[in-house]
Structure formats: structure tokens, C-alpha cells
Amino acid sequence: MATVDIKNMEVVYERPKTLINKITTYCPGCTHGTAHRLVAEVIDEMGLSDTTIGVASVGCSAFSYDYFDCDFVAAPHGRAPAMATGIKRVKPDRIVFTYQGDGDMISIGTGEIVAAAARGENITVIFINNANYGMTGGQMAPTTLPDMKTTSSPHGRDVKKMGYPIRASELLSTLDGASYIVRRSLHDAKNIRKAKKAIRMAFETQVRGLGFSMVELLSTCPTNWHLTPTDASNWLEERMVPYYPIGDYKVHPVLNEIKI
Amino acid sequence: MPLKGTIIVDENLCKACELCIEACPQHVIALDDEKITPRGFHPAYLAEDGCTGCGICALVCPEAAITVYREKPARK
Amino acid sequence: MTREFWKGNEAFAEAAVRAGLQAYFGYPITPQTEALEYMSHRMPELGRPFLQAESELGAINMVYGAACTGARVMTSTSGPGTSLMVEGLSYIAATEVPMVLVDVVRGGPGLGNIVPSQQDYNQMVHGGGHGDYHQIVLAPASVQETVDITYNMFDLAEKYLTIGVVMIDGSIGQMMEPAEMPPMLEIRKDIPDWAVRGGKGNNRRVKTSIYFAAEDMEKTNLRMMRRWQQIVKNEIRYKEYFMDGAKIAVVGYGSAGRIALSAVRTARSQGLPVGLIRPISLSPFPKQLISEIAEQVDSILVVEMNTGMMLDDVLCAVQGKTHVEFYGRSGGVIPFPGEILKEIERISKKPKKDGRHPRDLWLERMESISV
Numbered sequence: 272m273a274t275v276d277i278k279n280m281e282v283v284y285e286r287p288k289t290l291i292n293k294i295t296t297y298c299p300g301c302t303h304g305t306a307h308r309l310v311a312e313v314i315d316e317m318g319l320s321d322t323t324i325g326v327a328s329v330g331c332s333a334f335s336y337d338y339f340d341c342d343f344v345a346a347p348h349g350r351a352p353a354m355a356t357g358i359k360r361v362k363p364d365r366i367v368f369t370y371q372g373d374g375d376m377i378s379i380g381t382g383e384i385v386a387a388a389a390r391g392e393n394i395t396v397i398f399i400n401n402a403n404y405g406m407t408g409g410q411m412a413p414t415t416l417p418d419m420k421t422t423s424s425p426h427g428r429d430v431k432k433m434g435y436p437i438r439a440s441e442l443l444s445t446l447d448g449a450s451y452i453v454r455r456s457l458h459d460a461k462n463i464r465k466a467k468k469a470i471r472m473a474f475e476t477q478v479r480g481l482g483f484s485m486v487e488l489l490s491t492c493p494t495n496w497h498l499t500p501t502d503a504s505n506w507l508e509e510r511m512v513p514y515y516p517i518g519d520y521k522v523h524p525v526l527n528e529i530k531i
Numbered sequence: 532m533p534l535k536g537t538i539i540v541d542e543n544l545c546k547a548c549e550l551c552i553e554a555c556p557q558h559v560i561a562l563d564d565e566k567i568t569p570r571g572f573h574p575a576y577l578a579e580d581g582c583t584g585c586g587i588c589a590l591v592c593p594e595a596a597i598t599v600y601r602e603k604p605a606r607k
Numbered sequence: 608m609t610r611e612f613w614k615g616n617e618a619f620a621e622a623a624v625r626a627g628l629q630a631y632f633g634y635p636i637t638p639q640t641e642a643l644e645y646m647s648h649r650m651p652e653l654g655r656p657f658l659q660a661e662s663e664l665g666a667i668n669m670v671y672g673a674a675c676t677g678a679r680v681m682t683s684t685s686g687p688g689t690s691l692m693v694e695g696l697s698y699i700a701a702t703e704v705p706m707v708l709v710d711v712v713r714g715g716p717g718l719g720n721i722v723p724s725q726q727d728y729n730q731m732v733h734g735g736g737h738g739d740y741h742q743i744v745l746a747p748a749s750v751q752e753t754v755d756i757t758y759n760m761f762d763l764a765e766k767y768l769t770i771g772v773v774m775i776d777g778s779i780g781q782m783m784e785p786a787e788m789p790p791m792l793e794i795r796k797d798i799p800d801w802a803v804r805g806g807k808g809n810n811r812r813v814k815t816s817i818y819f820a821a822e823d824m825e826k827t828n829l830r831m832m833r834r835w836q837q838i839v840k841n842e843i844r845y846k847e848y849f850m851d852g853a854k855i856a857v858v859g860y861g862s863a864g865r866i867a868l869s870a871v872r873t874a875r876s877q878g879l880p881v882g883l884i885r886p887i888s889l890s891p892f893p894k895q896l897i898s899e900i901a902e903q904v905d906s907i908l909v910v911e912m913n914t915g916m917m918l919d920d921v922l923c924a925v926q927g928k929t930h931v932e933f934y935g936r937s938g939g940v941i942p943f944p945g946e947i948l949k950e951i952e953r954i955s956k957k958p959k960k961d962g963r964h965p966r967d968l969w970l971e972r973m974e975s976i977s978v
Contacts, residue, residue, distance in 0.1 A: 277537060280600035284589040286541075294570060295594060300548030304593025311595075329718065345718065347687065349662065374635070379662035407635040410643065411659055423635070423647040423659050432651075433658070460554055460587045493548075500548040 287311040289320045289340045296334055300500020302457040302490040303331055306399055307338050309467045310368070313474055314341065323366040324358055326351045328380075330372035330406045332399065349380025352387035355394040366477055368395040373414040374404040377439045384443065388483045391448030395473045396485040398439060401492040402511060409495030413437040416514055421495075436514065440487045444520035450482030452521040456489040456512060458504040465517075471531050481523045489515055536584020536601040540575050544596035547572035551588035551597060557581040560588060610787045615750045615780040616641035618788075619683070619709050619773065622757040624649055627792040629678040630656040632669035634688060637721040638777040639711035642683045655794075663688035667695030674704040675814040677802030679761050679795065683709035685777070686727055687718060689735070696770055697736030701816035701827065704801075705764035708742075709757065709773045711780035714939025722939030723777030725861060728916035731772050732890040739828050741835045742770035743842060744890035748865045750784035756887075758789045763842065765799075767834050774889065776862040776912065778941065835891075844887035845896060849875055853882030855954055856900050858921055859910035860886050862941065867910045869944035874951045881951050889917065897924035906930045906958050910947055913937050915966045922965070930958050933965040 286292070290311035297303045314320050323341040327333055329348035336343035346354040351369035359367045376384050376398055387394065403421050404410040410423040414436050418427040428436075444452040451473055455466035466488055473484035489511050491503035498506055538560070540551075545568060552560045552575060561578035568574050575588075575597075584601025613621070620642045623631075631646040643659060650657035656673075660666035666682045673680040684692060689710050699706055712727045714720040731744045743763055747753040757773050764771035798804050803812050818824035849871055850856065859867040864885035871883045884900060886893050901907065907929060909918045918933050925931055934950045936942045959968050 277539075277600045280537065280584075280602050283536070283584050283599040283601045284586045285598045286595040290595055292544075294544050294546070297593065299546035299572070300550055300593060302593055304595070305591070308593070308595045333718070347718065379634075379664075381661065404635050407637055407640050408644075410635045410640065413661070422644045425644075425648045426651075460590045463590050500550050501553045504550065504553075 287315045289314045291338050291340050293338070295338055297331060298494045300491065300493045300503065301331070302401075302488070303399060305457045305463060306397060306488050306490065307335065309463070309470050310370070310397060311339060312467060313471045314339075316471070317474055317478070319366050319474070322364070323368065324362070326355045326358070326367065326369040328369065328371040328375040330375050330404065332370050332372050332375065333406070335370045349375050349378070350383055351375070352380065352383040352392070352394070352396065356387055356390070356392050359392065359394050363393070366395075366474065368397060368474070370397045371399065372405065373398070373400045373402065374412045377413045377437050384439075385446070388443045388485070389446045389448045391450065391482040393477055393480055393482055394484075395477050397470070398485055398487045399490045400439070400487055400515065401490040403492055403495050405492045405495055409492070414439075416510060438515060440485070440520045443485060448483055449485070449521045450523040451476040451484035451526060453519045454487040454489065454515060454517055456507065456517055458489065458491070458507040458512075462517070468531060472526060472529070475529055475531070476523065476526060479525065481525055487515070489517070533583040534602050534604065536582040536599065538577050538582060538588060538600070539598045541596045541598070542566065542568045542574040544594040545572060545574040546570065546594060547574060548593065549575070550591045550593065551575050554587050554591045556585065556587060557583060610785045612783050613750055613754070613786045614641060614783045615753055615775065616711065617645045618750050618754050618786055619757045619775070620645040620649065621788055622754040623681055623707065623761070624653065625789050625791045626758045626761045627679050627794050628655070628681060628761070629794055630673045630680045631682070632658050632660050632666040632673070632680070633682050634660050634663050634666050634684065636663070636685045636688045638713055638723070638780050639683050639685050639709070641780070642709070663691040664695070667692040670706050671695055671699050671702070671704075674699060674706045675702065675803050677799040677804075681707040681709065683711065685711050685713045686715045689727055689730060693730070693735035696742065697738050697740065698816045700736065700740035700742065700770055700831070701738060702814050703768045703827075703831065704814060705761075705768055705771070707757070707760045707764055707771045707773065709775065711775055711777055713777045714937070720939045721777070723862060723912065723941060724937060724939050725776060725863060725912040725916070726937070727774060728889065728911070728913060731774055732892070732916075732920070740831060741838075741890060742772050743767070743838060743888070744772045744774050745844065745887055746774050746860045746889050747779065747887065748861050748885060750779065750782065751786040752887075753779060754786050754788065767838055769834065769838065774861070778862045839891040842888055843891055843893050843896070845893045846885045846887065848883040848885070850882035850884070850900070853880050854904050855879070855881040855906045855908060855951060856884055856904045857881060857908045857910055857947070857951065858884045858886070858897070858917070860889060860917065863910045863912050866942055866944055867947050870947035870951060873944065873948055879951060879955050881955070886917070892920045892924070894920075894924040897921055898926065898928070901925040901928040904929055906932060906954050908950055908954055909933045909965070910942065911935045912941065915969070918965060930960055931965050932958065933969045935969060
């Protein structure tokens with residue numbers, strides 16, 4: 272075991288304060304944890320923990336309110352954008368973000384997310400895309416890839432019967448009300464760094480009152496994909512990134528001026 | 532000569548997912564077979580010399596279980 | 608037919624398939640998701656439509672569409688999903704087309720949890736959707752009963768052009784028990800004379816729940832009520848245990864009734880004159896039976912996994928003719944037989960007869976649980 276004396280060392284990285292110091296109930300290697308960490312880092316860096324109200328949704332995300340050191344509400348399945356709207360309209364000086372999975376946001380919640388983005392609601396949506404319904408055991412989601420096997424598409428997603436996946440970032444970016452819609456990935460260190468910058472930009476969008484912001488984060492689900500965390504990250508890069516290209520789909524011109 | 536670094540993994544948080552082991556460019560992290568955490572995992576730890584304090588392990592850790600240290604650069 | 612080990616959720620799915628189910632539309636929600644997953648391979652295997660909808664709202668409206676074509680169609684869900692479906696149920700009821708819903712009940716209200724309760728009683732039995740309509744609600748207490756009731760429910764729904772709800776506690780959906788499957792029926796080939804199918808001129812049919820003229824809406828309501836009267840006359844179901852010479856009657860349905868049966872057996876072995884009534888049809892409710900029992904016994908103990916919903920129906924049927932008490936656990940807490948036995952023993956020694964509502968008395972006894 273290598274031991275080094277930390278007395279004369281500086282801290283390069285430590286756990287963000289806004290992330291409550293407890294082990295999560297997420298599966299080992301699940302990038303929900305990574306996404307939580309990045310959001311917490313951004314809240315720390317922008318000094319927003321006293322003014323932030325989070326909106327949890329239904330899925331593995333339901334537990335998100337156990338891990339952030341800020342106020343939170345828990346929305347019914349798919350309704351987080353509506354709850355966030357309710358909060359932001361009565362408390363416009365608070366920073367309001369939703370934390371939603373793919374089944375929640377773009378299956379049952381399609382009505383609410385489209386309406387919130389179209390209204391240009393000044394909220395931030397953190398959208399976790401892991402191509403299945405994780406919490407309930409791995410059923411097909413709107414983001415499940417063609418031919419992908421899930422517990423409700425046991426022979427693989429047949430696009431003729433079950434249709435094609437939905438690319439939420441592309442879809443929502445067509446709305447005039449949307450101000451910052453980007454897709455990033457959490458499959459390796461380089462992409463995680465970029466994801467953090469995007470989350471920062473999304474919160475900046477809200478702080479500057481520029482409108483609706485969303486960061487779609489391609490994420491792993493090792494348990495329901497039946498892969499190790501490392502293999503799941505590789506699968507994400509090989510299979511999901513080609514279908515869900517990483518990129519900026521809508522960027523308010525003012526945001527281009529900001530240097531982080 | 533790269534700076535020396537080290538990491539401390541919080542055993543109450545580590546779930547042995549091995550993402551840090553895979554990501555470490557120096558390949559100095561391993562799971563500690565001699566230990567079991569309260570949750571039943573073999574936690575990750577710095578198994579060999581060579582850590583440069585690059586922080587990539589902490590970047591990929593889903594539990595934010597890793598604190599990264601690096602020696603202060605020498606001042607003239 | 609052989610008896611096999613079946614998980615409740617998969618058992619009702621297979622039973623429906625054998626009853627000639629023509630389409631299944633559903634959505635994941637614990638504790639019934641296994642039914643969706645089972646249907647996702649069983650229905651395509653038989654060349655029948657299966658679809659996971661975008662939400663429960665989507666699912667019930669898909670069911671509505673298919674039901675208008677006269678197809679045997681069903682969906683399954685749990686509390687939060689049932690709440691989303693009740694708009695659709697009101698439409699389906701008013702359009703007078705048949706369908707089957709299986710509600711696998713979890714703890715609540717709100718998102719609640721995924722453990723079993725009987726929280727959906729009022730919603731399913733006394734309404735849920737807007738308007739004057741009644742749906743058949745049958746509550747099995749075992750996997751075999753679930754199979755038999757689900758299999759039969761399609762005939763009932765079609766006979767009376769009504770909604771048939773099989774309401775099972777989450778425990779029944781999740782448990783595995785030996786059960787025998789009924790024979791596989793063929794898919795019906797005929798189309799009912801009210802169903803949409805392609806027609807024009809004098810031949811065309813419109814299925815709607817819109818009746819702009821109040822008199823027409825009233826006629827619809829009366830028509831539905833008259834059919835409901837027939838259902839009340841013909842479809843009451845219940846089971847009685849140890850009621851001979853009983854002076855205390857325990858009334859419980861589903862898992863609560865099953866657990867109470869254990870307590871009643873033990874009480875009888877101790878010489879206490881207690882019996883059990885297990886209603887199977889909750890809607891229509893066995894009012895007449897309860898009214899008659901009230902004349903026989905000194906006390907009735909209603910046991911439920913909620914804060915007293917069937918209790919109100921029992922009180923209504925009893926009409927003050929006998930003393931009624933209540934014992935309930937809610938939120939997903941399942942009572943042990945010992946708890947119910949303690950209540951039976953207490954009531955047999957000294958029932959609490961101070962004129963207060965049984966729910967208030969029960970809340971007082973629950974004071975040991977600080978909130």
C-alpha cells in the first residue's frame with residue numbers, strides 16, 4: 272500500500288459541500304451519482320445553495336432529494352416541469368431545477384416539458400438519459416435504442432411495432448421559448464468535464480433570466496443493461512452517442528459571450 | 532518530473548464500481564481485497580506509487596468518494 | 608389442468624389471455640410491472656397487440672379506443688396510475704363499452720410506497736371519475752381466486768356493458784401460489800352490434816360520451832342505473848367462514864380478510880364465537896348480507912388495510928342494528944393475525960360501546976403510534 276504524506280500537499284479535488292455526505296442508494300457505477308456531483312459542484316461554485324429549490328421526479332431520481340443540501344419538492348411522474356413552473360412563478364428570485372429521467376421526462380412528461388420549454392420558463396432541467404426505465408426494473412423507454420432488449424421489449428425494440436426513440440434535445444430545441452438545450456455524456460473523464468461546463472451554463476442561463484435551459488446527460492444503467500460499470504460506459508460511447516449526438520442544440524446568443 | 536500526488540478514498544462511500552481503476556492514467560488504483568466496507572464492498576485505494584494528483588479518478592467517481600492531493604509546486 | 612406455481616401479476620395476465628384478451632395496453636408501475644413484462648412477450652407470441660403506452664393516461668385511452676371496436680381489452684396499474692385513468696374510466700362508462708382493469712394496490716396516498724395496502728377502495732368502489740357511474744369491483748384474496756375472477760370478468764363486463772375492476776392488494780400481485788389456469792378460449796370472431804368497424808349511411812355507428820341535450824344525458828344515466836340494478840341483483844359475491852352461532856363477525860376483504868381468517872380460526876379454537884365474512888364483490892357491496900348478519904351478532908369488527916373505507920359501507924348496511932368496531936393498518940403496513948386476534952378478544956370481553964364512531968375509537972387505540 273503506497274502512503275504519501277498529505278501535510279505538504281494541496282487539495283486538488285474534494286467532494287462538493289452541496290452533496291450531502293452519505294452513501295447513495297444508486298447502483299455501483301451508476302452515473303446518477305456523477306450527475307448529482309456535477310450539479311452540486313456548480314451550485315457550490317455559483318454560491319446558490321441558499322437560493323436553490325430542486326424538483327425531484329419519479330424513477331431512481333426520486334431519491335435525489337436525499338443527496339442535495341438544498342430545499343426540494345417531489346413531483347408526480349412527469350410533472351416536475353409543471354411543479355418547477357409553479358415555484359418559479361411565485362418565487363422568481365429562487366433558482367429552480369428539475370432532475371428527471373427519460374421515462375419521466377419524455378414519456379409520461381412530454382406534455383409538461385414541451386409546455387415549459389415553449390413558455391420559455393426560466394428553469395433548468397437536468398435530464399438523465401439511460402435508455403430504459405431503471406427504477407421499475409429495466410422496461411423500454413422512449414429513449415431505448417432500436418433492437419435494444421428490455422424487459423418490455425424482450426425480443427429487442429421493433430421499430431415497426433414500438434416506434435423510434437425520441438431525441439429530446441433536438442425536439443425541444445425547435446421551440447422558440449428554449450434558450451439553452453445541449454446534450455453531453457458521462458461516459459469518460461473528458462466528457463464529464465464538458466458536462467460540468469454545460470450544467471454551469473444552464474444555471475447561468477437561469478441566473479441571468481435568459482429562459483429555459485436543459486442539459487441532457489447520456490448516462491449508464493449498469494444493472495438493467497446487465498453490464499459492469501466500465502462496460503456500460505463503453506456501451507454508452509459505442510451505441511448511444513452515435514444515436515444521440517453530443518452537441519449544442521440551442522444556445523441563446525448572450526450565452527456565447529460568457530466565459531467560464 | 533510530474534508532481535507527486537495521492538488520493539484518499541472514503542470507505543463509507545465507495546461502492547467498488549472500478550470506474551476510477553479503469554480511468555487512472557497511471558494505473559495505480561486497485562480494490563483492497565483485505566478490507567470490506569460497512570456496505571460490503573472492497574474499497575478502491577492507492578495501491579502503488581506513481582499518483583500524479585491528476586484528479587481523473589475523482590472526476591469519474593459517481594459517489595464523490597475520492598479526495599485528491601498533490602504536492603505544492605516548488606517555488607523559486 | 609395442472610397446478611403450477613404462479614406469481615399473482617403473471618397469473619392474472621395469463622388468465623386474461625386465456626379469456627380471449629385481444630389487446631393489452633399498459634405502463635410500468637410497481638407493484639404490477641410484471642404483468643406488463645409478461646404481456647410484452649405473451650401477447651406477441653399469440654399475434655395479439657401489446658403496447659407500452661407513454662403513460663397511464665395514454666394507456667386508458669388506448670383501451671377506450673379498442674373497447675369501442677368491441678375487442679376484449681384490458682389494462683393494469685396501481686394507485687397513482689389509477690388516478691390518471693379515472694378520466695378515461697368515466698368516458699368509457701358513459702360510452703357504455705366494456706373493459707377490464709386490474710388495480711394492484713400499493714401504499715399511499717401520493718407517491719406513497721410500493722408495499723401493499725387497500726387504499727384504492729373508495730376510488731374504485733365509490734367513484735374516482737366524474738359522474739354517475741358504477742363499475743364492478745371484485746376483490747380476490749389468493750392467486751387462484753385472482754385467476755378465476757379475471758377470467759370471468761370479461762364476460763361480466765360484456766354482459767352488462769360496464770367496467771370490470773379486479774382489485775388486488777399488492778401482496779397478491781407479488782406473491783407466488785399454486786394455481787390452475789382455465790382453458791384457453793378462442794378470440795371472438797363476431798363483432799358486437801354496437802361496435803365501430805367501418806360503416807356508413809344508416810349503417811354507421813358513433814361511440815361517444817357526449818350528450819348535449821340534458822334529457823339525453825339523463826336517459827343515459829337512467830339506462831346505466833337500470834343495468835347497475837341488474838348487476839346488484841345478480842353479481843353479489845362473498846365467502847363466509849365459521850359463521851354458525853357466531854356472536855362476533857369480522858368483515859375483511861382481500862389480504863386483510865385472509866389474515867383475519869387466521870385470527871378467527873385461532874379465536875374459535877379458544878372457544879370464542881367469532882366468524883368471518885369476506886366480501887368478494889365490493890361493488891356491488893353485499894349490503895343485504897351484512898344487514899342480516901347484523902341481526903345475528905353482537906359485534907362486527909371491520910378489518911382493512913386503510914383508515915376505514917369499507918367501514919362506511921358496513922355501517923350503512925348495519926343501520927345501527929349492532930355494534931361496529933374497526934381495526935386498520937395503512938400506508939403499506941400489513942397487520943399480523945395476532946393483532947386482529949387481540950381485537951377479537953377485547954371485543955368479546957368488553958366492546959367499546961360509547962356511541963362514538965368506530966374510526967375515532969380506533970384512532971384513539973392507535974395513539975401508541977406517535978405521529
